Amino acid sequence: MELVYKIQLTAERLFSCFGVKSVTMDDVAKEISISKKTLYKCFRDKESLVMCTIESHMQETEQAIDEIIAVEENPIYQLYKITQYIIGKQRRFSPSMMYDLKKYHPSSFQIFEKHRSSHIVNHIKQNIELGRNTGHYRNDFDSQVIAHSFSMLSFSVFESIELNSLEIAQNDLVIEIIRYHLRGISTFEGLKIVDEIDWKSKS
Template sequence: METKDRILEGAWQLFLTYGIRNVSMDEIAKHIGMSKKTIYQYFSDKDDLVYQLMQIGMSEQTKQMQEIAESSENVIEELYRIMIKTKEMFSQMNPLLLFEMKKYHPKAWEVFSQCKDREMKEHFIQTLRKGINQGMFRSNIDVEILARVRMEVVQLIFDPKVFPPAQFNFWEVNEQIFEHFLYGIITLKGLTLLNQYKKQNQETIASAQY
């Protein structure tokens, strides 16, 4: 693995666990077994490191969403797979990560905001249109309005003033809000498929426990 990639991966592991503010460059250097001098050859400061991490993270997120969309048989499978993928990501993420990024690292936050408002929103608009064409979503929904609502809700989930981490489970909040959103637009055909995927997933989890 290249030196820069080692730094990025090691820093991301620490940020996921402890949040951004609680991790110093000294701790990153110690975690990856590298001198701070070497780290500063690739990153001007911690803010630059967080910024580059977010650039890579958003690019990878967009790529994964596209791959799931292309390999799914229908829009319900696509959204369910994205929900499972999101659960895996959220389960290992410190809930304060994005809040701290917004407060202390505005350049990195701008990368997240632009991706949310452009690529992620456009992808969700296409997903909603696909769902309408497949008969999975109601035909009278306004995809532009709902896509904007969904993107803002994603950001809201990370606000500790609205959902204090000590009181709410990060993933459960996302799951509840997403299902509430989905049930508002889904047709009977889509709901039948969704319940099938849920049942299959529960059976898979149950069999893995034995």
């Protein structure tokens, strides 16, 4: 199991740096100084290795988000801290990673999409409910519709390769989407908090 974990971590690092398509099973084996035969004993093919790294990534993200939610009672700061965490993770990823997944590993991409459409949307809905209870969010919108539209809009940034040709940093675009979302659903009290936050802070 220790070797499997080492392979998975190595593959995730290589996929993050160079994209999924560019990294071969040979590359992974050479990186950790094992034979291809040993590698294929642990993972039957590249697809299974990609699937493993995606599942590990989702579990790690879910755990981190749960920890933020458990300690942060203010819904706006909660979403801010989640955004900072996600941006921190995305800095490690090649811009082509999501595109490669979608085009060359559709099964793994579908698992990622299912996670997004269930766990992430549920987190946003819970955040909206919390914000309404604390008086930071308005009550005159459909939380289901807003949660899904926010999820699709924010994740489209990570899936797009068109950003490479634009003079817009991916992280800046994500931050503006979050602010756009919050300014659209916040009460006057909520807007004051949105405006107080240093959104460009890396802390």
